[in-house]
Amino acid sequence: MKKLIIAIDGPAGAGKSTVAQIVAQRLGYTYIDTGAMYRAVTWQVMQHDVDFGDADAIQKIVSTIQIGLRYVNGKMQVTANQVDITEEIRLPEVSRVVSEVAKLVVVRTAMLTLQRQMAQSGGVVMDGRDIGTHVLPNADLKIFLTASIDERARRRWRELGDKGVLVDLNALQEEIASRDKTDSERAVAPLVQAKDAILLDTTKLSIEGAVNEILRLCEERGRSV
Numbered sequence: 001m002k003k004l005i006i007a008i009d010g011p012a013g014a015g016k017s018t019v020a021q022i023v024a025q026r027l028g029y030t031y032i033d034t035g036a037m038y039r040a041v042t043w044q045v046m047q048h049d050v051d052f053g054d055a056d057a058i059q060k061i062v063s064t065i066q067i068g069l070r071y072v073n074g075k076m077q078v079t080a081n082q083v084d085i086t087e088e089i090r091l092p093e094v095s096r097v098v099s100e101v102a103k104l105v106v107v108r109t110a111m112l113t114l115q116r117q118m119a120q121s122g123g124v125v126m127d128g129r130d131i132g133t134h135v136l137p138n139a140d141l142k143i144f145l146t147a148s149i150d151e152r153a154r155r156r157w158r159e160l161g162d163k164g165v166l167v168d169l170n171a172l173q174e175e176i177a178s179r180d181k182t183d184s185e186r187a188v189a190p191l192v193q194a195k196d197a198i199l200l201d202t203t204k205l206s207i208e209g210a211v212n213e214i215l216r217l218c219e220e221r222g223r224s225v
């Protein structure tokens with residue numbers, strides 16, 4: 001049976017990675033977290049203390065970084081040049097600036113090539129901001145996952161709290177809103193719902209509810225699950 005290519009886009013904190021990971025597991029597909037790739041580049045840029053406006057220096061970093069996304073003991077591990085940065089890329093200092101790095105043309109061009117290679121053989125669930133619109137415009141199923149800003153901020157706040165990272169909820173809400181704005185208004189591949197994407201609002205929908213709806217849509221697209 002044909003292995004599908006599933007694109008899940010949406011703003012920060014809508015539950016994309018949780019939902020995408022479960023869908024991938026249920027289907028036996030590969031999950032690709034493109035946000036983690038932009039975060040890995042951002043982390044690497046931060047290590048070099050490079051100005052985001054210095055396109056040459058950023059280009060050098062992007063052309064030498066080797067990003068690894070793999071499952072270790074059931075958890076996604078992210079590496080940059082073999083260094084495990086799984087925890088580091090989720091830190092608030094990375095979240096605060098990742099959109100600034102993700103809007104740079106040199107960064108997006110490199111990630112686009114990589115992401116297309118990763119999805120080449122199908123059987124993938126890829127989540128991000130521009131997957132259905134730019135990276136995989138021919139995806140078999142496109143989902144635009146969203147939720148209210150209040151709910152998204154609360155989710156991130158709980159997620160960080162579980163890891164012992166305490167942040168102010170209002171400040172977090174402002175940061176997410178500002179990130180949404182940068183992601184939506186950038187010149188290259190902005191965050192926007194693809195015309196043929198299905199909108200799923202998870203404000204009042206559980207993770208399991210969202211997963212089941214996506215699996216149902218997969219079945220509709222010709223893959224029995």
Ligand code: DC
Pocket residue numbers: 012013034035036038039098099102103127128129130131179183
């Ligand atoms: O999904 P996330 O919060 O981990 O993503 C981090 C940032 O990366 C997000 O603010 C925008 C950027 N991003 C992007 O521009 N394009 C993608 N396909 C995925 C993420």
